[in-house]
Amino acid sequence: MSRLVPSLARVVAFVAFFVFLASAAHGAARPELRVWTDSDTVAAGEPFELHLQAMSTADMPAEPQPGAPASVRVSGPSIAQSHSFNFGNGVAVNKHGFTATWRVTAPRPGDVRLAPSVSVGGVRYATNGVIVHVVPPGQAPPRRQGGGAPNPIDPFHFDPMDPWKGLLGALGADDDALGGVEPAIPTDPKLALDAPRGRAAFLHATVDRTQAVVGEQVTYSVYLYVDVGEREPEFNDVHEATFGDFVKRPLLEDDNGRSVGNARVGGRFWVVKLVRRFALFPLKTGTLTIGPMRLAVAGPGGAASQRRESESIDVRVDEPPIDGRPPGYAVGDVGDFELKADVTPREAERGAAIAVNVELTGTGNLPDRIVPPTRQGVEWLVPEVREKLGNAGNDRFGGSRTFSFVVRVTRPGETDLGALTIPYWDPYARAYKTATAPLGTIHVSATGAPEVDAGDTAPLGGLPEARTSREAAAAGRSHLADLWFFWLALAAPPFAFIAASGGGALQRRVAAAVRARAHSPDALVRRRVDEAIAAAGGDDGRAIDAATIRAVEAAALHRAAVNVRGVPRKEAVALLETAGVDAKTAGEIGAILDDCEAARFAPAGVEAADARGRWDRARRCIDALPRRARKDAPRSPGAEPDKGDEA
Amino acid sequence: MTSPRLAGAIAVLVAALAAPAVARADEADAVFTQGAAALREGRPSEAIADLEALADRGVVDPVVSFDRGLAYAMRVRLGGEQPGDLGRAAHGFEEARALTRDDALDRDATRALAAVRAEVARRRARDGDAADLEQTASLGESIVHLVPEDGWAGVAIAASLLTGIGLFVRSRTARRRVRVAATVSVSVAAPLLIAGGTLVLIARSERAHRVDGVVVTSTARPSDSRGIALPNAVPIPEGARVRILGTGPSGAWTEVGWGGLDAWIVSTAVRPLARVP
Numbered sequence: 001m002s003r004l005v006p007s008l009a010r011v012v013a014f015v016a017f018f019v020f021l022a023s024a025a026h027g028a029a030r031p032e033l034r035v036w037t038d039s040d041t042v043a044a045g046e047p048f049e050l051h052l053q054a055m056s057t058a059d060m061p062a063e064p065q066p067g068a069p070a071s072v073r074v075s076g077p078s079i080a081q082s083h084s085f086n087f088g089n090g091v092a093v094n095k096h097g098f099t100a101t102w103r104v105t106a107p108r109p110g111d112v113r114l115a116p117s118v119s120v121g122g123v124r125y126a127t128n129g130v131i132v133h134v135v136p137p138g139q140a141p142p143r144r145q146g147g148g149a150p151n152p153i154d155p156f157h158f159d160p161m162d163p164w165k166g167l168l169g170a171l172g173a174d175d176d177a178l179g180g181v182e183p184a185i186p187t188d189p190k191l192a193l194d195a196p197r198g199r200a201a202f203l204h205a206t207v208d209r210t211q212a213v214v215g216e217q218v219t220y221s222v223y224l225y226v227d228v229g230e231r232e233p234e235f236n237d238v239h240e241a242t243f244g245d246f247v248k249r250p251l252l253e254d255d256n257g258r259s260v261g262n263a264r265v266g267g268r269f270w271v272v273k274l275v276r277r278f279a280l281f282p283l284k285t286g287t288l289t290i291g292p293m294r295l296a297v298a299g300p301g302g303a304a305s306q307r308r309e310s311e312s313i314d315v316r317v318d319e320p321p322i323d324g325r326p327p328g329y330a331v332g333d334v335g336d337f338e339l340k341a342d343v344t345p346r347e348a349e350r351g352a353a354i355a356v357n358v359e360l361t362g363t364g365n366l367p368d369r370i371v372p373p374t375r376q377g378v379e380w381l382v383p384e385v386r387e388k389l390g391n392a393g394n395d396r397f398g399g400s401r402t403f404s405f406v407v408r409v410t411r412p413g414e415t416d417l418g419a420l421t422i423p424y425w426d427p428y429a430r431a432y433k434t435a436t437a438p439l440g441t442i443h444v445s446a447t448g449a450p451e452v453d454a455g456d457t458a459p460l461g462g463l464p465e466a467r468t469s470r471e472a473a474a475a476g477r478s479h480l481a482d483l484w485f486f487w488l489a490l491a492a493p494p495f496a497f498i499a500a501s502g503g504g505a506l507q508r509r510v511a512a513a514v515r516a517r518a519h520s521p522d523a524l525v526r527r528r529v530d531e532a533i534a535a536a537g538g539d540d541g542r543a544i545d546a547a548t549i550r551a552v553e554a555a556a557l558h559r560a561a562v563n564v565r566g567v568p569r570k571e572a573v574a575l576l577e578t579a580g581v582d583a584k585t586a587g588e589i590g591a592i593l594d595d596c597e598a599a600r601f602a603p604a605g606v607e608a609a610d611a612r613g614r615w616d617r618a619r620r621c622i623d624a625l626p627r628r629a630r631k632d633a634p635r636s637p638g639a640e641p642d643k644g645d646e647a
Numbered sequence: 648m649t650s651p652r653l654a655g656a657i658a659v660l661v662a663a664l665a666a667p668a669v670a671r672a673d674e675a676d677a678v679f680t681q682g683a684a685a686l687r688e689g690r691p692s693e694a695i696a697d698l699e700a701l702a703d704r705g706v707v708d709p710v711v712s713f714d715r716g717l718a719y720a721m722r723v724r725l726g727g728e729q730p731g732d733l734g735r736a737a738h739g740f741e742e743a744r745a746l747t748r749d750d751a752l753d754r755d756a757t758r759a760l761a762a763v764r765a766e767v768a769r770r771r772a773r774d775g776d777a778a779d780l781e782q783t784a785s786l787g788e789s790i791v792h793l794v795p796e797d798g799w800a801g802v803a804i805a806a807s808l809l810t811g812i813g814l815f816v817r818s819r820t821a822r823r824r825v826r827v828a829a830t831v832s833v834s835v836a837a838p839l840l841i842a843g844g845t846l847v848l849i850a851r852s853e854r855a856h857r858v859d860g861v862v863v864t865s866t867a868r869p870s871d872s873r874g875i876a877l878p879n880a881v882p883i884p885e886g887a888r889v890r891i892l893g894t895g896p897s898g899a900w901t902e903v904g905w906g907g908l909d910a911w912i913v914s915t916a917v918r919p920l921a922r923v924p
Contacts (some may be wrong), residue, residue, distance in 0.1 A: 328696030493814075
């Protein structure tokens with residue numbers, strides 16, 4: 001008997017366990033049911049509406065029954081399908097269902113109990129029902145337009161788990177009841193946008209500021225807009241926004257989100273749900289980017305998914321100002337802090353543990369460590385840190401962080417532990433402040449652990465003494481290479497030689513060129529012509545003729561390469577013609593030479609006017625002779641007319 | 648009549664413009680005095696706060712750097728060490744050496760730096776890591792630093808003069824011995840001129856553009872530009888002096904050179920040395 005009792009107890013326990021599991025499974029599959037009427041008091045014979053909302057995470061609810069007594073007339077139902085979703089760890093949890101609406105008419109006064117039910121997975125679930133008071137005709141209070149749940153706060157039947165369901169019912173299945181009148185949906189202007197960012201549903205991200213300092217809270221929110229005119233959007237493949245340059249702290253208790261109102265965007269009504277809200281703390285300066293949140297929106301009936309993503313947002317981050325920055329300020333300590341410290345005991349033996357509990361409270365980017373004041377003979381052990389942080393109200397991140405230090409003092413006597421300080425930047429006051437917690441003094445008795453001379457064992461012994469006066473402002477040292485005349489002096493000697501050598505060579509080449517130009521054939525001809533012109537200006541006919549002859553000979557020699565000097569006339573003409581001079585010019589040259597010779601040696605002398613006439617003829621011939629290239633000039637020294645003339 | 652008024656207005660304007668600078672200088676002096684007093688009284692954390700505040704304000708002073716290094720070292724010595732204190736101490740001493748013209752301060756900073764690095768090496772050796780903090784410079788770097796920049800400038804100037812004189816003498820004289828001597832001079836001086844000038848240019852460029860820093864974390868793991876740790880690369884120890892070669896686009900990574908190693912490390916692991924403005 002004594003053995004039987006424990007065995008029986010085990011069996012009972014097993015049975016109870018399985019019953020519990022079964023009931024739990026049953027509970028998990030149980031649909032969410034909600035029932036309401038458009039009025040709880042109606043007149044006899046006056047129709048009213050009965051609504052049943054059924055939502056399930058498992059099978060789709062079906063076969064709604066009004067659960068009305070036989071004494072009332074029921075028509076319908078009209079069905080408006082609904083869908084809700086929840087986000088959790090990147091997974092969308094869907095709920096399917098519908099809202100069924102019946103039109104009910106009670107013929108007689110009295111109370112009518114209506115208990116609609118629905119079938120899910122072959123199991124029928126009934127509601128507790130509603131009771132409608134039916135009064136004689138003419139005694140019922142006026143009813144609200146549009147029908148719906150009698151909730152004075154939420155006339156559009158918002159359900160935190162299914163915020164747009166009621167609106168779907170109102171605009172979809174209840175069109176008949178509305179009589180084609182557009183409902184007056186309250187909208188929040190703050191949620192309005194210029195245009196929808198997608199069809200059916202879209203994400204919209206905002207920040208409370210686009211300029212901040214390192215460590216200042218930037219509140220980031222993502223809203224999901226769902227078009228109330230669309231049916232059953234499904235959300236999946238959720239990708240969180242990226243915050244690479246920020247520390248992210250959640251401000252919502254979970255990722256399920258919550259309805260925040262309605263908006264009218266692009267001429268359509270949208271239910272707006274806040275799905276994410278974070279306190280972001282910038283880690284560095286610059287333009288920091290918050291990446292978009294993404295998800296896929298699938299239409300009803302397995303329609304193809306469409307990607308939706310929120311905006312990518314840039315935040316300009318700077319450091320708090322340098323001016324007025326207190327010593328010890330660490331960039332990133334931004335918020336509103338308060339420090340409290342508790343030291344126990346105040347009297348201890350040498351080497352005994354003393355507890356120092358420091359509580360840092362406030363909002364913002366609370367520092368995760370506190371540097372204790374270092375003193376000779378005071379040893380601070382690594383603190384234990386506890387924190388209680390979250391949404392401290394008004395979407396400001398904060399709370400408390402507690403540091404539990406253990407301190408050992410190895411020197412007897414009164415020891416001032418100093419004070420703990422945390423300088424911080426208050427972004428709202430736009431000023432630096434300092435949270436301070438004085439630790440006070442403690443008395444350490446000489447009893448206890450023996451005093452240890454840290455000087456023998458501590459590292460970094462023999463450090464030099466500190467300096468107490470600053471060095472004169474260190475000006476930039478000047479270097480030779482920074483002076484332009486250094487480079488000039490560096491280049492001067494070799495370049496001076498190069499310049500000198502090159503200058504001499506250039507001078508020689510120029511002189512040679514000038515000389516060569518002075519003895520060129522053209523130069524000689526020009527010189528002879530100039531002499532003849534000069535002679536023609538005088539009254540000496542013989543001189544004019546002599547100059548004319550020399551000019552003609554020089555021109556023939558250097559332009560036609562024919563030396564006509566001392567050559568008989570006919571032969572000279574032939575040579576000129578052979579050299580390419582036209583016959584007329586060649587003949588004229590021969591005639592001029594003959595005339596000049598004859599006149600020079602005429603006993604009666606030479607009239608200057610005649611000589612000038614011959615010079616004019618000669619000049620025309622000279623001009624008619626073609627100019628020759630320098631290389632065609634005669635090379636023979638014997639052909640040089642100057643020498644002959646001068647001889 | 649207007650001249651005195653104008654002069655007065657100008658004086659007031661100048662005073663108004665100069666007042667903030669004077670106030671800042673006074674404030675910096677006060678903060679330094681406060682920090683030095685905290686250091687003398689054995690309150691290194693307070694001294695660090697004050698001296699770091701000066702660095703934040705752009706005060707470049709070898710004594711401030713030296714005292715800051717001492718404050719970090721003292722905090723280590725008194726048992727209040729925070730991660731990176733040894734590296735920051737080394738940074739302060741390195742900066743003081745780079746900035747000072749005071750030989751005594753230079754000697755003290757060098758001595759303190761050696762003590763800090765010895766402590767780092769001791770800890771690394773205790774942990775079984777390589778204890779070398781100094782890396783040998785490359786051959787080119789060694790040649791450039793063989794003599795000071797102005798020394799190379801003097802060599803280049805002398806070589807230039809010798810080259811010029813040799814060329815002139817060689818071109819003007821007909822005496823064989825003199826020509827030979829001039830030719831030899833030019834043959835030696837001309838390459839020296841080119842080498843000296845090049846080294847001056849390199850030294851000047853390095854002076855103008857090179858930025859050194861000190862590792863201020865317990866270790867810095869060398870990585871590639873994507874932030875992936877280099878295989879078989881020795882971590883750069885705390886307190887090591889590195890060349891800062893550049894910073895990545897995000898600013899999170901810094902390219903450094905340490906001996907023959909060129910790698911990327913987290914930017915917060917290295918603190919640049921201040922330079923004379």
